Amino acid sequence: MIKKICLPQPNHYSHIIYYMLIYVFVMLLVQSFGVPHAIVFLLDIFNLILLVNLLYKKNFFVYGKLPIVKFQLTIFVSGILVAVVRQVDLLLIAWSLRNYMRFVIFFVACVAFIKAKTAKLIISTMEKLYILNFVICLIQFFVFRIDGDMLGGIFGTYEGCNGYSNVFLTAMTTLFVFKWIYGHLSMKSMLTYVSLAVLQAALGEIKVYFVELFLIMFVA
Numbered sequence: 427m428i429k430k431i432c433l434p435q436p437n438h439y440s441h442i443i444y445y446m447l448i449y450v451f452v453m454l455l456v457q458s459f460g461v462p463h464a465i466v467f468l469l470d471i472f473n474l475i476l477l478v479n480l481l482y483k484k485n486f487f488v489y490g491k492l493p494i495v496k497f498q499l500t501i502f503v504s505g506i507l508v509a510v511v512r513q514v515d516l517l518l519i520a521w522s523l524r525n526y527m528r529f530v531i532f533f534v535a536c537v538a539f540i541k542a543k544t545a546k547l548i549i550s551t552m553e554k555l556y557i558l559n560f561v562i563c564l565i566q567f568f569v570f571r572i573d574g575d576m577l578g579g580i581f582g583t584y585e586g587c588n589g590y591s592n593v594f595l596t597a598m599t600t601l602f603v604f605k606w607i608y609g610h611l612s613m614k615s616m617l618t619y620v621s622l623a624v625l626q627a628a629l630g631e632i633k634v635y636f637v638e639l640f641l642i643m644f645v646a
Contacts, residue, residue, distance in 0.1 A: 439475075439476060439479055439535065439539040440539045440540050440541060440544040441544070442472050442475060442476060443476070443532070443535060443536055443539060443540060443544070443548075444544060444547060444548055444551070445472070446469060446472050446473075446532070447548055447551070447552070448551055448555065449468070449469060450555075450580065450581065450590070450594070452465055452466055453466070453578070453581055453582035453584070453587065454562070454578075454579075454580050454581065454582045454583075456582065457582040457583050457584060458582070458583070469528070470524070470528065473528045473531050473532060473535075476531060476532070476535040476539075477531050477535075480531070480534060480535060480538060486531075486534055486538075488538075489534045489537045489538050490534060492534075492537070494533075495530065495533065495534060498529075498530050498533075499530065502526050502527070502530070505522070505526075506519060506522075506523070509522070549601065552597075552598065552601070553598075553601075555580060556594075556598050556619070556622075557622075558580060559579040559580045559581075559591075559594065559626075560579070560622045560625075560626055562579045562580055563577060563578075563579040563591075563626050563629060563630070566578075566579065566583060567629050570583075573629060573630070573631070574588070574630065574631045575587070575588055575630075575631070576588075577591070577626075577629055577630040577631075578590060578591050578630075579591055579626070581594070588630040588631070588632050591626065591630055591632060592627070592632045592634060592635050592638075595623040595626060595627060595632070595635055596635065596638045596639075596642070598619070598623065599619075599620055599623050599638075599639060599642055600642050602615075602616050602619040602620060603616060603620070603642055603643065603646050604646065607646055620639070623635070623639075624636075624639070
């Protein structure tokens with residue numbers, strides 16, 4: 427008799443998403459503590475688990491109809507077609523597929539699996555990582571004299587890592603501003619948190635952050 431296949435309930439997958447989010451500082455472990463670089467591919471395994479469940483429950487096709495997902499897929503397909511026309515190496519196209527689609531899969535998984543309880547846990551953890559990131563950036567800048575593109579805080583100290591810092595700072599700035607708007611954060615606390623992001627952006631020469639900060643304030 428064939429046993430019924432039982433996949434974990436959605437809350438188990440929300441835990442996977444949570445661990446993936448706090449996994450962001452893995453490059454710091456690789457760069458500063460000699461952890462094998464292969465550890466970064468654990469995220470691909472987690473993403474594959476999420477994708478299998480999304481396809482099994484057909485959630486990927488349901489949430490894949492969201493306008494933002496359609497927009498992401500349209501850009502990706504357009505890029506693939508251009509690459510094929512220009513006869514780009516198939517291995518490079520496959521690698522691009524991996525690099526781009528993992529974000530789409532992760533986004534859809536977040537929409538499908540994250541519930542209120544997990545969302546609160548994620549926000550709380552990200553706020554703690556935000557402070558940790560700022561402290562590490564100060565140490566990198568003033569103690570190790572690391573600046574510019576190499577200043578990444580929890581994202582490591584390799585060239586271009588401040589791009590990840592920019593995404594993190596922008597997301598956290600948006601969170602703090604809207605928490606203030608909805609009365610969950612005082613103006614003093616909000617301005618303190620945002621000032622930390624401004625200082626880190628200045629130290630890391632993340633010029634685009636100041637444009638993004640203006641847009642966040644304008645939209646809010």
